[in-house]
Amino acid sequence: xxxxxxxxxxxxxxxxxxxxxxxxxxxxxxxxxxxxxxxxxxxxxxxxxxxxxxxxxxxxxxxxxxxxxxxxxxxxxxxxxxxxxxxxxxxxxxxxxxxxxxxxxxxxxxxxxxxxxxxxxxxxxxxxxxxxxxxxxxxxxxxxxxxxxxxxxxxxxxxxxxxxxxxxxxxxxxxxxxxxxxxxxxxxxxxxxxxxxxxxxxxxxxxxxxxxxxxxxxxxxxxxxxxxxxxxxxxxxxxxxxxxxxxxxxxxxxxxxxxxxxxxxxxxxxxxxxxxxxxxxxxxxxxxxxxxxxxxxxxxxxxxxxxxxxxxxxxxxxxxxxxxxxxxxxxxxxxxxxxxxxxxxxxxxxxxxxxxxxxxxxxxxxxxxxxxxxxxxxxxxxxxxxxxxxxxxxxxxxxxxxxxxxxxxxxxxxxxxxxxxxxxxxxxxxxxxxxxxxxxxxxxxxxxxxxxxxxxxxxxxxxxxxxxxxxxxxxxxxxxxxx
Amino acid sequence: xxxxxxxxxxxxxxxxxxxxxxxxxxxxxxxxxxxxxxxxxxxxxxxxxxxxxxxxxxxxxxxxxxxxxxxxxxxxxxxxxxxxxxxxxxxxxxxxxxxxxxxxxxxxxxxxxxxxxxxxxxxxxxxxxxxxxxxxxxxxxxxxxxxxxxxxxxxxxxxxxxxxxxxxxxxxxxxxxxxxxxxxxxxxxxxxxxxxxxxxxxxxxxxxxxxxxxxxxxxxxxxxxxxxxxxxxxxxxxxxxxxxxxxxxxxxxxxxxxxxxxxxxxxxxxxxxxxxxxxxxxxxxxxxxxxxxxxxxxxxxxxxxxxxxxxxxxxxxxxxxxxxxxxxxxxxxxxxxxxxxxxxxxxxxxxxxxxxxxxxxxxxxxxxxxxxxxxxxxxxxxxxxxxxxxxxxxxxxxxxxxxxxxxxxxxxxxxxxxxxxxxxxxxxxxxxxxxxxxxxxxxxxxxxxxxxxxxxxxxxxxxxxxxxxxxxxxxxxxxxxxx
Numbered sequence: 001x002x003x004x005x006x007x008x009x010x011x012x013x014x015x016x017x018x019x020x021x022x023x024x025x026x027x028x029x030x031x032x033x034x035x036x037x038x039x040x041x042x043x044x045x046x047x048x049x050x051x052x053x054x055x056x057x058x059x060x061x062x063x064x065x066x067x068x069x070x071x072x073x074x075x076x077x078x079x080x081x082x083x084x085x086x087x088x089x090x091x092x093x094x095x096x097x098x099x100x101x102x103x104x105x106x107x108x109x110x111x112x113x114x115x116x117x118x119x120x121x122x123x124x125x126x127x128x129x130x131x132x133x134x135x136x137x138x139x140x141x142x143x144x145x146x147x148x149x150x151x152x153x154x155x156x157x158x159x160x161x162x163x164x165x166x167x168x169x170x171x172x173x174x175x176x177x178x179x180x181x182x183x184x185x186x187x188x189x190x191x192x193x194x195x196x197x198x199x200x201x202x203x204x205x206x207x208x209x210x211x212x213x214x215x216x217x218x219x220x221x222x223x224x225x226x227x228x229x230x231x232x233x234x235x236x237x238x239x240x241x242x243x244x245x246x247x248x249x250x251x252x253x254x255x256x257x258x259x260x261x262x263x264x265x266x267x268x269x270x271x272x273x274x275x276x277x278x279x280x281x282x283x284x285x286x287x288x289x290x291x292x293x294x295x296x297x298x299x300x301x302x303x304x305x306x307x308x309x310x311x312x313x314x315x316x317x318x319x320x321x322x323x324x325x326x327x328x329x330x331x332x333x334x335x336x337x338x339x340x341x342x343x344x345x346x347x348x349x350x351x352x353x354x355x356x357x358x359x360x361x362x363x364x365x366x367x368x369x370x371x372x373x374x375x376x377x378x379x380x381x382x383x384x385x386x387x388x389x390x391x392x393x394x395x396x397x398x399x400x401x402x403x404x405x406x407x408x409x410x411x412x413x414x415x416x417x418x419x420x421x422x423x424x425x426x427x428x429x430x431x432x433x434x435x436x437x438x439x440x441x442x443x444x445x446x447x448x449x450x451x452x453x454x455x456x457x458x459x460x461x462x463x464x465x466x467x468x469x470x471x472x473x474x475x476x477x478x479x480x481x482x483x
Numbered sequence: 484x485x486x487x488x489x490x491x492x493x494x495x496x497x498x499x500x501x502x503x504x505x506x507x508x509x510x511x512x513x514x515x516x517x518x519x520x521x522x523x524x525x526x527x528x529x530x531x532x533x534x535x536x537x538x539x540x541x542x543x544x545x546x547x548x549x550x551x552x553x554x555x556x557x558x559x560x561x562x563x564x565x566x567x568x569x570x571x572x573x574x575x576x577x578x579x580x581x582x583x584x585x586x587x588x589x590x591x592x593x594x595x596x597x598x599x600x601x602x603x604x605x606x607x608x609x610x611x612x613x614x615x616x617x618x619x620x621x622x623x624x625x626x627x628x629x630x631x632x633x634x635x636x637x638x639x640x641x642x643x644x645x646x647x648x649x650x651x652x653x654x655x656x657x658x659x660x661x662x663x664x665x666x667x668x669x670x671x672x673x674x675x676x677x678x679x680x681x682x683x684x685x686x687x688x689x690x691x692x693x694x695x696x697x698x699x700x701x702x703x704x705x706x707x708x709x710x711x712x713x714x715x716x717x718x719x720x721x722x723x724x725x726x727x728x729x730x731x732x733x734x735x736x737x738x739x740x741x742x743x744x745x746x747x748x749x750x751x752x753x754x755x756x757x758x759x760x761x762x763x764x765x766x767x768x769x770x771x772x773x774x775x776x777x778x779x780x781x782x783x784x785x786x787x788x789x790x791x792x793x794x795x796x797x798x799x800x801x802x803x804x805x806x807x808x809x810x811x812x813x814x815x816x817x818x819x820x821x822x823x824x825x826x827x828x829x830x831x832x833x834x835x836x837x838x839x840x841x842x843x844x845x846x847x848x849x850x851x852x853x854x855x856x857x858x859x860x861x862x863x864x865x866x867x868x869x870x871x872x873x874x875x876x877x878x879x880x881x882x883x884x885x886x887x888x889x890x891x892x893x894x895x896x897x898x899x900x901x902x903x904x905x906x907x908x909x910x911x912x913x914x915x916x917x918x919x920x921x922x923x924x925x926x927x928x929x930x931x932x933x934x935x936x937x938x939x940x941x942x943x944x945x946x947x948x949x950x951x952x953x954x955x956x957x958x959x960x961x962x963x964x965x966x
Contacts, residue, residue, distance in 0.1 A: 037612060038605075039563055040596065045609060048554035048624070055555075071531035072538075076646050077560075077629060078582075080522055096588040099561075101598070103583040104633040113523065115584070122521075126528060129520060141531070146560060146629070150587040163559050 012347070015283050020227045021156075024278055028157040031286045031348050033277070042155035042162035049348065050273065052294035054165055057272050058144050060196055060291060061167050064189045070140040070169060075122045077146070078113040084121045086246040093213020094118075097150045115148035118267060120214065123170050124247035131172055131261060133252045138178065139261075142169040147269075158274030159231060159483055165270040167234075172249060172261040179238060179262035183219070186236045186266040187455070190221055193268075194233075196291040197276055198400030199223050200408045201233065202427065204452035204478050207439060216240035219455055221268070222480070223404075224411050225278045228425030230451065230480040233275055234268030279404055280372065285347030287372050289400055290393040297322055297329040297389060298345045300338055302357030314361050318354060318385060325386035327393070346371060351396045352389065354380075368392055372400055417467050421446045427480045429454075431464035431473030438468035442479050451478035495830070498766050503710045504639075507761055511640040514769045514831050516760070525638035525645035532831065533756065535777035537648060540755050541627050543679055543774060544650050547672045553623045553652060558605045560629070561596040567604045569729040576696020577601075580633045598631035601750060603697065606653050607730035614655055614744060616735045621661065622744075625652040630752075641757030642714060642966055648753040650717075655732060655744040662721060662745035666702065669719045669749040670938070673704055676751075677716075679774040680759055681883030682706050683891045684716065685910065687935035687961050690922055699723035702938055704751070705963070706887075707894050708761045711908030713934065713963040716758055717751030762887055763855065768830030770855050772883055773876040780805055780812040780872060781828045783821055785840030797844050801837060801868060808869035810876070829854060834879045835872065837863075851875055855883055900950050904929045910963045912937075914947035914956030921951035925962050934961040 012030060016023040028034045033050030046054060065072065078101060085091055098114040116122055123141075131139055147166040155161055169186065173179040187203055194201045202222045211218040215237040222230040244250070244260040252258055280287035290296050299322075301315035312333060319331040330350075332341050338355070345353060353369040355377075360366050367377045368389065380388035411426030421428045421442065428448065432439055439450045453475045461473040495513060499506040511517045516533030529537060548555065561584060568574055581597040599605055606624075614622055630649040638644055652669065656662040670686055677684045685705045694701040698720040705713040727733070727743040735741055763770035773779050782805075784798035795816060802814040813833075815824050821838070828836060836852040838860075843849050851861045851872065863871035894909030904911045904925065911931065915922055922933045936958045944956040 035609060035612075038559055038609065039566065040559060040561055043559035043561060045559065046557035048556055051555055051557050054557075072534055073531055074529035074534050074537075074648075076521055076523060076526035076528065077631075078523055078526060078646070083522065098588065099584050099596075100586040101582050102585045103595075105579040105581065105635075112586075113582075126518060126521065129518075148560075152588075163561070165557075 012283060012285065016226065016281060017283065020225065020278070023281070023283075024274075025156065027281060027286055028277060031277075033273070033286075034157045036157060040162070042151050042160070044157055044161060046165075049294060053276070053288065053292050054270060054273055056292035056294070057193075057197070057276075058167070060193050061144070061268070064192055065142050065169065068140075068185060068189060070142050070171075073141045073143050074145065075116075075119050075126070075143060077116055079116055079122045081112045081114065083125050084114055086121065087214050087243055088246075089242070090120065090214040099148050099150055116145075117147055117149050118166070119143065119145075119147075119168055119170070120243055120265070124243050124249060124263075127170075127172060127261075128247055128249045131249055131251050134174055134254060137172060137174045137251055137261065138182070139172040140169070140182075141171070142167065142266075156274075156483075158270050158277070161270070167266075167268045169264075169266040171264050172244070173263070174251065174253075174259070174261065176240060176262045179240070179264050182264045183236055183238050186264065187219065189266070190234065190236070190268070194221075194223075195401065196289060196397065197272065198289045198397060198404055199233075199272075199275055199279060200401065200405045201456075202230070202408075202451065202478065203454065203456040205455050206235075206452040207436070207450045209436065209440075210450065210452075212237045214239065214242050216242055220451060222451055222482075223275050223279065224408050224427055224480070225275070225483065226407075228411050228427075228481070229483055230427060231271060231275055231278070231483045233271045234266065236266045237264060239263040239265065280400055281349070286349035287400070288349035288351060290351045290397055293349065293351050294328065295330045295345075295348075295350045296327055296393055297352045297354055298341070298350045299329060299331045299354045299356065300341050300345075301331075301333060302338055302355055302360075304358045307358045310361065311357060315356050318356060318366060318382075321385055322354075322389060325390065327386075327389060342369075352392055354389070370396060372396055372403075415467055416465075417470075418442055418445050421448075421467075421479070425481075427451070427478050429476055429478055430467035431461045432475050432477040433466035433469055433471040434474040435466075435469070438466050439477060439479075441468045446479065447481065448479040449482045451480055451482075453477055495766060495768065499709065499764060500766065503708065503761070506764070506766075507757075508639065510764060510769055511760060514760075516756070516769075517640045519640060523645070525634050525643070527640055527644060529648075532777060536759070536771065536775050537753060537756055539775035539777070540676075540680070540759075541650065543676050544627070544751070547675055548625050548652065551623075551668060551672060553625050553654075556624045556626050557628065558599075558602050558609070558626060560599055562599055562605045564595045564597065566608050567597055569604065570697050570726055571729075572725075573603065573697040582631050582633055599628075600630055600632050601649070602626065602628075602630075602651055602653070603726055603748070604730075607726050607732060607746075610653075610655060610744075611730055611732045614732055614734050617657055617737060620655060620657045620734055620744065621665070622655040623652070623665075624654070625650065625749075639757075639966075641753050641760070644753070650749075650751045652747075652749040654747050655727070656746070657734065657736075657742070657744065659723060659745045662723070662747050665747045666719055666721050669747065670702065672749070673717065673719070673751070677704075677706075678884065679772060679880065680755065681772045681880060681887055682716075682755075682758055682762060683884065683888045684939075685713070685891075685934065685961065686937065686939040688938050689718075689935040690919070690933045692919065692923075693933065693935075695720045697722065697725050699725055703934060705934055705965075706758045706762065707891050707910060707963070708758070708966065709890075711894050711910075711964070712966055713910060714754060714758055714761070714966045716754045717749065719749045720747060722746040722748065763883055764832070769832035770883070771832035771834060773834045773880055776832065776834050777811065778813045778828075778831075778833045779810055779876055780835045780837055781824070781833045782812060782814045782837045782839065783824050783828075784814075784816060785821055785838055785843075787841045790841045793844065794840060798839050801839060801849060801865075804868055805837075805872060808873065810869075810872060825852075835875055837872070853879060855879055855886075898950055899948075900953075901925055901928050904931075904950075904962070908964075910934070910961050912959055912961050913950035914944045915958050915960040916949035916952055916954040917957040918949075918952070921949050922960060922962075924951045929962065930964065931962040932965045934963055934965075936960055
């Protein structure tokens with residue numbers, strides 16, 4: 001009874017279906033992902049379980065970077081003010097959002113240094129030294145690091161923080177066309193990563209007024225959260241020569257003349273973890289895609305009086321076989337009721353639970369519960385244990401994506417005019433004439449942001465009329481309320 | 484001829500044997516480890532090759548942490564001044580060496596924040612929340628992160644920098660004895676890591692006047708560099724309750740009473756990379772232990788007129804076989820002379836070079852050159868390729884350690900009195916009566932530092948006389964000039 005009470009007291013008090021953000025704020029702590037009690041606003045502690053998920057996301061990213069020939073580097077965190085000030089739009093965009101180091105020990109610094117909000121201005125001064133001739137191109141590097149932004153809005157674990165775990169790919173090319181091809185490659189890389197996470201990502205070319213500070217254009221990577229609002233997980237930017245001119249990154253061509261390089265970047269933050277939690281979780285806790293689950297399978301022995309030893313040995317054997325097959329598996333042999341173990345591992349989102357009791361042993365199988373479904377168990381014969389479990393892990397990955405794709409479709413609402421967008425919770429898609437004022441009128445009327453023109457699909461808008469002015473349309477555009 | 488000239492211009496202009504530090508400063512850039520041109524003193528850029536080595540060192544550390552049940556976390560970089568100020572000795576030790584963030588955007592902060600020089604004061608406030616009862620102990624966590632110190636002395640890549648890539652293990656225990664056992668475990672972990680790096684490490688209990696700010700005692704981990712000076716790579720500290728009292732980290736015992744936890748830490752920095760470079764390198768470049776070499780084996784086809792295709796195919800097959808055997812192997816099939824390739828990969832310290840030409844193919848073998856030796860090549864039959872090459876990698880690891888052990892012995896000089904220590908370049912070992920003044924007189928007379936009492940071996944000093952006062956000795960002590 002005492003145990004039952006303690007289980008109840010642990011159960012998540014807020015239902016995801018009723019209050020998404022209330023549930024989210026609660027679940028990130030209950031599932032041991034983050035501790036939000038650090039005494040600086042928006043700077044949280046990664047607990048072991050959360051950090052393990054983040055590192056596995058980084059692992060997916062690194063694998064994609066290695067596959068595509070990008071080199072990993074690490075640049076300093078601190079940027080001298082004079083470097084930061086070289087690109088005018090960039091300062092305008094970030095100037096009010098950075099933290100300043102002004103003193104060292106008991107001395108005032110001659111020049112202020114800022115904590116990188118992103119690393120363009122740290123890297124590009126050095127790229128000018130690394131790139132001398134066409135033989136040095138393309139230069140394709142990335143880093144995974146901590147970045148900082150002075151958020152004044154309400155902070156939220158993983159989604160809006162002041163110290164941000166960040167991935168940034170910075171590449172230089174001889175021509176605009178090669179840089180364009182790299183934008184495409186980065187978008188393909190993003191698709192690969194998000195596929196493993198079960199996240200269908202919207203790729204939209206941001207409008208001029210919302211592009212990255214200094215960019216020629218920006219493509220935002222957004223996912224639709226359960227509330228219907230979108231969360232931007234990253235972005236890919238085409239800089240053209242906007243940075244290479246002030247930072248003097250030039251290369252000598254074969255004919256001896258010099259040209260500025262064309263640059264692109266691809267940035268992605270710890271928001272990816274926030275999206276995984278937000279998209280897949282349910283009232284019982286979080287639900288992890290197998291690719292990033294610290295524990296993919298938990299094995300729970302179902303005790304039976306007099307057969308405890310037998311059951312435990314069978315559970316150990318199953319655990320060992322799965323481990324040898326490369327599965328991240330944990331045997332939970334604690335002195336607790338199976339129900340209490342189910343509760344704990346469901347809260348933490350372990351994709352599969354293998355149950356094994358005397359009847360299973362007699363029957364020569366195990367029962368496997370799938371975390372992402374309600375009360376679905378599959379019987380896996382012991383003779384096909386490894387293949388059966390790995391097959392189920394693949395199924396989880398596929399089904400998480402299918403479910404999110406169905407959800408995204410359901411929450412994508414085509415509108416013919418602004419009125420049709422009223423009180424809709426999701427991504428509004430409509431035709432647009434190309435005039436800024438028409439897009440921003442949608443923004444102000446419906447309290448949404450312009451995500452931009454889809455680049456993942458390019459529907460023809462030439463037969464349609466602008467949702468605002470009714471004039472001939474040039475593009476389809478996405479709008480949504482955003483986090 | 485043009486190629487020969489370019490090779491010569493690249494060759495290292497400073498000999499390690501003639502000017503160790505001159506060679507070191509040069510080699511870290513030539514071997515593509517670091518770029519020292521970033522415009523803040525002591526903040527260097529990790530180039531891909533150097534960063535890959537660092538990440539492999541981190542990999543060794545993580546594997547040891549996982550083996551011994553430590554959990555990885557990530558705490559914020561910034562520490563509010565009031566937290567930092569809780570432990571008086573700690574502030575005294577670090578107060579003059581930290582960087583201060585005073586402004587965010589256009590606002591002055593209400594309280595100054597500092598960039599962590601190490602994370603005691605960030606973590607321990609939170610440990611007080613994590614540890615409530617004896618069931619929460621032991622708490623064993625670690626993080627790998629960037630730390631900052633305001634170095635005013637001359638900086639040097641990896642050895643003395645202002646942004647430091649850092650590993651820190653912070654653990655809490657119910658009793659002093661358990662904390663003592665953990666100090667032993669940490670020292671065993673260090674031994675395992677340094678064994679893979681071919682670095683015999685001296686473990687010495689630092690004297691009172693040189694222990695870590697706030698520690699009960701500190702054990703320094705030092706290696707002897709080619710110059711005879713030592714470089715401290717890390718340290719293990721016993722804090723007793725020195726931090727748990729001001730930070731109020733207590734636990735409830737089974738009898739309902741409360742006690743302060745006993746704490747230990749183990750810190751290790753990017754100096755490990757500096758030591759690897761410094762210890763093993765030679766006039767031809769760096770020499771990497773296989774465990775951390777980004778490329779363990781480079782395969783160089785030896786072209787022969789008319790048989791280019793045959794040789795290349797054989798080299799590709801060898802490369803593929805080694806890759807499948809889990810070796811980090813690179814085929815260098817560039818349009819360059821073999822000599823130019825040898826030069827390049829020797830500079831970068833690749834442990835083994837596999838050469839394959841028409842005669843090798845006919846003979847059914849490859850020739851393998853060992854980077855750490857002068858002109859030593861071993862013949863490996865193609866039928867035993869994988870086992871043969873992996874066996875040679877093991878041999879490299881063993882021989883690097885043996886060579887360093889022999890060097891350390893040669894540079895460990897036993898002295899009977901201070902005079903015997905004059906003009907000796909190495910670690911001086913002598914008996915000591917236990918009085919501070921006697922140890923510090925050695926320091927000032929010989930211009931050395933007291934490394935401390937050996938804890939890796941505990942020679943009996945009871946029959947000996949103090950090197951300074953001639954009185955009865957209590958301990959043996961190590962002294963050395965240090966970096």
